[in-house]
Amino acid sequence: MATRLLQTPIAVRWASRGYRLAEAIEARLETERERIGLWLPVALGAGIAGWFALPAKAHWIGLLLLLAGGMLAGLLIGWRSRLGRMVVVGCGVAATGVLLIWVRSLWVAAPVLAGPVTTQFSAIVERVEPLPAKGQVRIVALPRARSDLPPRVRLTLRGEQASDLAEGETVGVRARLMPPPTASLPGGYDFAQRAWFDRIGAVGTVLGDVARVRGTGAAAPPLRARLSAHIHGQVDGSAGGIAAALVTGDRGAISEADDDAMRRSGLAHLLSISGLHVTAVVGFAMFLTLRLLALSRRLALAGYVLPLAAAAGALAGGGYTVLAGAEVPTLRSFIAALLVLVAFLMGREALTLRLVAAGALIVLIWRPESLAGPSFQLSFAAVTAIIALHESRPMRRFLARRDEPLIWRAGRGVGGLLITGLVVEIALAPIALFHFHKAGLYGALANVVAIPLTTFVIMPAEALALALDSVGLGAPLWWVTERALHVLIGIAHGVANAPGAVAMLPTFPPWGFALAVSGGLWLLLWQSDWRRLGAIPLLVGMIALLVQPRPDILVTGDGRHIAAALPDGGYALLRDRAGDYVRDTMAEAAGVDAPLAALADLDHVECNRDFCRWRQGAGNAVRVILASRGRDRIEGSDMAAACAAADIVISDRWLPHECAGRWMTIDRDSLTETGGLALYLDETPEAVSALRAGDEHPWRRPQQLSGNDEAIPTDALAR
Numbered sequence: 060m061a062t063r064l065l066q067t068p069i070a071v072r073w074a075s076r077g078y079r080l081a082e083a084i085e086a087r088l089e090t091e092r093e094r095i096g097l098w099l100p101v102a103l104g105a106g107i108a109g110w111f112a113l114p115a116k117a118h119w120i121g122l123l124l125l126l127a128g129g130m131l132a133g134l135l136i137g138w139r140s141r142l143g144r145m146v147v148v149g150c151g152v153a154a155t156g157v158l159l160i161w162v163r164s165l166w167v168a169a170p171v172l173a174g175p176v177t178t179q180f181s182a183i184v185e186r187v188e189p190l191p192a193k194g195q196v197r198i199v200a201l202p203r204a205r206s207d208l209p210p211r212v213r214l215t216l217r218g219e220q221a222s223d224l225a226e227g228e229t230v231g232v233r234a235r236l237m238p239p240p241t242a243s244l245p246g247g248y249d250f251a252q253r254a255w256f257d258r259i260g261a262v263g264t265v266l267g268d269v270a271r272v273r274g275t276g277a278a279a280p281p282l283r284a285r286l287s288a289h290i291h292g293q294v295d296g297s298a299g300g301i302a303a304a305l306v307t308g309d310r311g312a313i314s315e316a317d318d319d320a321m322r323r324s325g326l327a328h329l330l331s332i333s334g335l336h337v338t339a340v341v342g343f344a345m346f347l348t349l350r351l352l353a354l355s356r357r358l359a360l361a362g363y364v365l366p367l368a369a370a371a372g373a374l375a376g377g378g379y380t381v382l383a384g385a386e387v388p389t390l391r392s393f394i395a396a397l398l399v400l401v402a403f404l405m406g407r408e409a410l411t412l413r414l415v416a417a418g419a420l421i422v423l424i425w426r427p428e429s430l431a432g433p434s435f436q437l438s439f440a441a442v443t444a445i446i447a448l449h450e451s452r453p454m455r456r457f458l459a460r461r462d463e464p465l466i467w468r469a470g471r472g473v474g475g476l477l478i479t480g481l482v483v484e485i486a487l488a489p490i491a492l493f494h495f496h497k498a499g500l501y502g503a504l505a506n507v508v509a510i511p512l513t514t515f516v517i518m519p520a521e522a523l524a525l526a527l528d529s530v531g532l533g534a535p536l537w538w539v540t541e542r543a544l545h546v547l548i549g550i551a552h553g554v555a556n557a558p559g560a561v562a563m564l565p566t567f568p569p570w571g572f573a574l575a576v577s578g579g580l581w582l583l584l585w586q587s588d589w590r591r592l593g594a595i596p597l598l599v600g601m602i603a604l605l606v607q608p609r610p611d612i613l614v615t616g617d618g619r620h621i622a623a624a625l626p627d628g629g630y631a632l633l634r635d636r637a638g639d640y641v642r643d644t645m646a647e648a649a650g651v652d653a654p655l656a657a658l659a660d661l662d663h664v665e666c667n668r669d670f671c672r673w674r675q676g677a678g679n680a681v682r683v684i685l686a687s688r689g690r691d692r693i694e695g696s697d698m699a700a701a702c703a704a705a706d707i708v709i710s711d712r713w714l715p716h717e718c719a720g721r722w723m724t725i726d727r728d729s730l731t732e733t734g735g736l737a738l739y740l741d742e743t744p745e746a747v748s749a750l751r752a753g754d755e756h757p758w759r760r761p762q763q764l765s766g767n768d769e770a771i772p773t774d775a776l777a778r
Contacts, residue, residue: 085140094412094584103159103423109122110161122157123158169255171758171761172237172260174237176767177235177236178236183200184227187224194217195218196215208764209259235264237262239262243616243749244736254758287312289525293528294537294544297316301313305332318330325505337380341375376393394421437491440487448479489579496563496567500559500560501554505551517547563651574599610624614730614738615641620637621634630656635659661673669687684705684707685709702718
């Protein structure tokens, strides 16, 4: 009896606390009622992200059941309460996101090449992408009469092999093909995932000459290609590549050094046609149309000037989007611009987070896979941060118009631009560190000059130069454009080469990234004081990144390239002849911004023609590493003693059963299952793999084709 009397007050006390908490949340939601709708794209994105994060069908079904349970819980809370409706709608939209990306991944399904193969085939050229800076041309081709090849392949050719190659042309090629590569290291770029949604089943390089069928293909290159070629003819070198990128989105003529400098300085967004470029085009078209139509008193008095100017801006933005290739970032920006124009015509505030949310919803419904790419995340994070900042009271007070000298007004504008740049850099830093393992630290300062230079000098001068070229008067404006582009490139190199310009960190744990993004969204989307709670998960996520240890050893997915950590914080490569791509990939995964040394040149490393052996680690966590680097076949009995004396044995070939390390043996068989590896050799060693066990995403287990049917003679390929 005493026990029953003791339980009753406890139950009542907990129930009363629950009611008070629910009432407090309800009051908060009532205060934030205008912002609740902003969480719809977040819920949809959460469902899509959950599908990408979970590996198997059983997990996806379990997530759907969990969300269904959440909807029932929301109904129990009560449909009349805001909290109950939020839970029901939020769980329902998240479940929609799971189903949307699942269905999309099945809808785009296409066969994938099973393994590397060299073969001959005829194909129709679907798309041509010149890469003059590398002396190459990249094409997407549709193989003909080869049921053993994927329906769409991506090929790389030397410039002389693809002279004047046109879309729609029938060609015959001999090519070395391979399946779309997965991430070579944990946390790396997974091209296989992107290729799946692009329906590309193989990538490769063309060997030898290209047989071409006369009379096939377009009579003339597409407008985009002709315009890019015209710009390259007016502005030489990498500056011409940037000029073409601003108009057509063609970045192939930008040198690797300049491209890297733009990334390191935080100016790479200027090269990708997105919000800044589309807004400039739409705004310029509207401004010009307004000025011209205002000359007509009849149109002005009838109230047609503004709608016609908005229509002109929409047409200009649409034409620019098509000209730039209608890539996802450009289409996303054009959709946002259309929403702004509609709001403008309706007399509503144009730039609001509601329009950003509407744009995000449209993009996620149309291309749900874009959520996983850095382009979507970076662009929407930047726009959301900018609008949230300028909606805040302190920023509005700072930028409010007032009677003051012109120099103070200009200084306030520059200060506002600098503050905006800093906020954007902070908002984008977690995303950049997650995808690229590095973030520029001086991007805000560089953008203070680069954005006005691009928006008000380079793009208008280039547009006028293209217009005046029709009458042969564009040369002076091309000179202005070229000089301004050289200034932009100089800014990029100056900032990129400054000490501490780039922060590089190792792999961002996915759970830490999720916490950082959740906290950032909580800070940006709410308005009342409880938005500050978002700082907690944001800080926890960033701390998880900062305390993440650097890997002791990195092994690529093919086993050929190995990087080992050095006591001074640098890394050394097993094969010192590795190319720039491998070196950059290793440096990003390791989180270092320094050249990689050669293992064979180090005093503590013993190497012969076939193997290198060294001790890795410190204190009680020292491990003996044995790595193969030769090509000669070695009998298992000859290797047995050396392998038994090593803790870890690494080879890019199949190892005989006699060769086994004390802790781990890594060879071609094991790497097929794990992909690239990051090894952490503490007292309790750990291996992190690029591929997850039991991953059932469709690009991991696609329908496979052999690609090894009998070859057709080269001269008959295009018949």
